[in-house]
Amino acid sequence: MTNHNKTKLSRLALIACFLLTLGFGMQSCKKSRSEMGKDLYSKTKNKVYKDVTPExxxxxxxxxxxxxxAKLPNAKIILAHYAANGYDPTLLLDHLSGDDIKALxxxxxxxNEHGLDPTLFRAAKIDTLxxxxxxxxxIKTLEEAYHDMAELxxxxxxxxxxxxxxxxxxVFNPRKIYQRYYTATARPDSAYMNNALNTKDFKSYLDSIQPKDKHYVALQKALMEGFVATGQTKEETQRTLVTNLERLRWKNKPTQDRYVIVNIADFRLDVMNQGKSELNMKVCVGEGRNKDAENxxxxxxxxxxxxxxxxxxxxxxxxxxNMVQVNPIWNIPVSIAxxxxVVEAQKDPYYLANKNINVYKDGKLIDDPETIEWNANSGTEYSFKQQPGSDNSLGxxxxxxxxxxxxxxxxTPAQAPFGREMRAVSHxxxxxxxxxxxxxxxxxxxxxxxxKIEQFMGEDKSQPTDLALPKKVPVYLTYVTGWVDDAGQIQIxxxxxxxxxxxxxxxxKLIRG
Known part of the structure; x- marks a missing residue:
């Protein structure tokens, strides 16, 4: 073969290798696994492994x-990974060091320090293998060696x-387990999962993925130390901590420097700025299914x-x-109507007038709603709008x-609930x-x-006025029942x-299968 042809073939080989490393082939140009048996024997001292080969x-x-x-979680990712790597035991061979592989x-x-059960991750099985x-x-036979290597x-x-x-x-996507959850929540993609499979050092990688948020670390510590909240048993508190650790792992937390957050379970609103609350207040939220803590x-x-x-x-x-409305009109929902x-209007013919509520049919104002013969279908036949004023339910x-x-x-004109601890009272x-x-x-x-807002709010009655915010402000309505406060105290x-x-x-359910 001429030198020219040899050079040409070498260039072609390099190009092929380059393409393969980019994923255009089923095998990458990695170190040969021909020494598989030798490497395994050197680490295990079991002579059976001397005869192990990639083939x-x-x-x-x-x-x-x-x-x-196919029964594995994330099966498609796993199957594609090994098909692309010629079915080499990449994790086993890249982590042959006893200390490294045992770190997993x-x-x-x-x-369990994260509120998760080790059985979810087959920890005992991996340890045994x-x-x-x-x-x-x-392991006494080559057949046993191949089987255990594959299973591990x-x-x-x-x-x-x-x-x-x-x-x-x-563990879960909250949007799949809650019916009224509308916060975008990132989930792991194929690139993230392949990155895990391609790690070269278990301990370093596993250390890197431990959540380091101070709130998470504090709840972890409380969980491991057996913290018990006032009014709860130890088991209840532990389970509350477990659920809130899971919430903290969800990728849906505010990333902006300034935002508004309402914790429904705490009946509180905070305006956060650079990680600190610049304004907080009590709020009343929608009535809940478990407001009396029966369950x-x-x-x-x-x-x-x-x-x-x-x-x-x-x-x-x-x-x-993005906007405020001063002296708002309340378009009363059909369910409330x-x-x-309608129930109140049936009992009191002056109820609508006293509450400054207008009644409409087919979009036209009813001049004298006292003449309406109310029935079970009136809430859908008519629409109701409460006009601006001191009695308006929207304040x-x-x-x-x-x-x-x-x-x-x-x-809201209803100020009494702000004096109560349980403020799940709204619609x-x-x-x-x-x-x-x-x-x-x-x-x-x-x-x-x-x-203008101060002026219009000071007037007894006025037309509704819309005012756009100079800059939109992110708002999060969330639900958290356990966290650590600024003083480092666990709140439940x-x-x-x-x-x-x-x-x-x-x-x-996940644990019990």
């Missing part, structure tokens, strides 16, 4: 993946991905994992406050943000304790628009909507 291992592993792989089951066995492979007398590789792959996903993204986290029942929201519960969502307004101002649930933040919207202060923070003290709140029960039910 002998591949059909065993491939057959195992074909028969059992050690971390999996400590998953590793001990078999490194035990000089555990497959199990490690599934468990590594599951554990990594759980710690970085949570707790003491026992698990199969039906607990089914979310059955009460019709008035405030949804969890993320949006942006049917169950409350003097409401804060609007796009959402499919038609909820908003608003003032679904969020009532504000200090609406004018809230407007001041959003618009800026002394600005022209805020001065009642599960007024039963959402802890639903989440814990799913976690228990």
């Amino acid at each position: 002998g291992f591949e059909p065993v592993f491939k057959a195992m993946l074909e028969s059992e792989g 089951p050690q971390y999996l066995n400590k998953s 590793i001990n078999n492979i490194y035990g000089k007398k555990s 590789e497959m199990t490690m792959a599934a468990s590594l991905i599951s554990y990594s996903n759980a710690l970085q993204f949570g 707790s986290l003491v026992e698990y029942d199969e039906s607990d994992k089914v979310d059955r929201p009460f019709s008035r519960e405030t949804p969890q969502l993320a949006s942006e406050i 049917s169950k409350e307004i 003097k101002i409401k804060f609007l943000f796009p959402n499919k649930s038609s909820v908003y933040l608003h003032d 679904g919207c969020v009532r504000l304790e200090k609406p004018l202060e809230f407007a001041r923070v959003l618009f800026g003290d002394g600005t022209e628009k805020f001065q 709140r009642p599960d007024v909507y039963g959402l802890d029960i639903v989440l814990y039910g799913h976690l228990q």
Whole structure:
């Protein structure tokens, strides 16, 4: 062969290798696995491994993946990974060091520190298989060696991905377990999961994925130290901590420097700025299914994992406050009109006039609603609008943000509930304790628009006035029953909507299969 041809062939080989490393082939240009048996023997001192070859291992592993792989979590990712790597036991061979490979089951066995059960990640099985492979007398035949290598590789792959996903993204997608959850929540993609499979050092990787948020670390510590909240048993508190650790793992937390957050379970609103609250206040939220704490986290029942929201519960969502309406008109929802307004109008012919409520049919104002013969269908036949005024259920101002649930933040003439601990009393919207202060923070003290708000709110009656915010402000309606406050104290709140029960039910169902 001429030098020219040799050079040409060399260039072609390099190009082929380059293409393969980019994923254009089934095998990458990695270090040859021809020393597979030699490497295994050097680490295990079991002579059986001297006869192990890639050619002998591949059909065993491939057959195992074909028969059992589809049952694995994230099966498509795992099957594609090994097909692209020629069915090499990449995790086993890249982590042959006894300390390195044993780090995986050690971390999996400590998953209870995150409120997760080690059985979810097959920690005991991996530990046993590793001990078999490194035990000089555990594996006596080449057939046993291939089988245990394949089973260990497959199990490690599934468990590594599951554990990594759980710690970085949570075990569940909240949008799939809650009916009224409208906050975008990131989930692990194929690139993230392949990154886990391609790690070269288990311990470094597993350390890197441990949540480091101070709130998470504090709840972890409380869980491991057996913290017991006032009014709860130890078991209830532990389960409350477990559910809130899962919430903290969800990738849906505010990333903006400034935002508004309402914790439904705490009946509180905060305007956050650079990680600190620049304004906080009490709020009233929608009435909940478990407001009297009739149901707790003491026992698990199969039906607990089914979310059955009460019709008035405030949804969890993320949006942006873009506008306020001063002296708002309340377009009364059909459900409230049917169950409350019509009932009151039947009892008192002056109820609508006293409450400043106009009645419409087919979009036309009814001049004399006292002549209406109310019946069970009146709530749908007519529409009702409460005009601006001191009795308006929305008070003097409401804060609007796009959402499919038609909820908003608003003032209220009903001030008594702000003096109560349990403030799940509204029809679904969020009532504000200090609406004018809230407007001041959003618009800026002394600005022209805020001065208009002060003026219009001071008038007894006025036409509705819409004012756009100078800059949209992110708003999050969330539900958290356990957290650490600024003083480092663990705070626990009642599960007024039963959402802890639903989440814990799913976690228990996962463990019990």
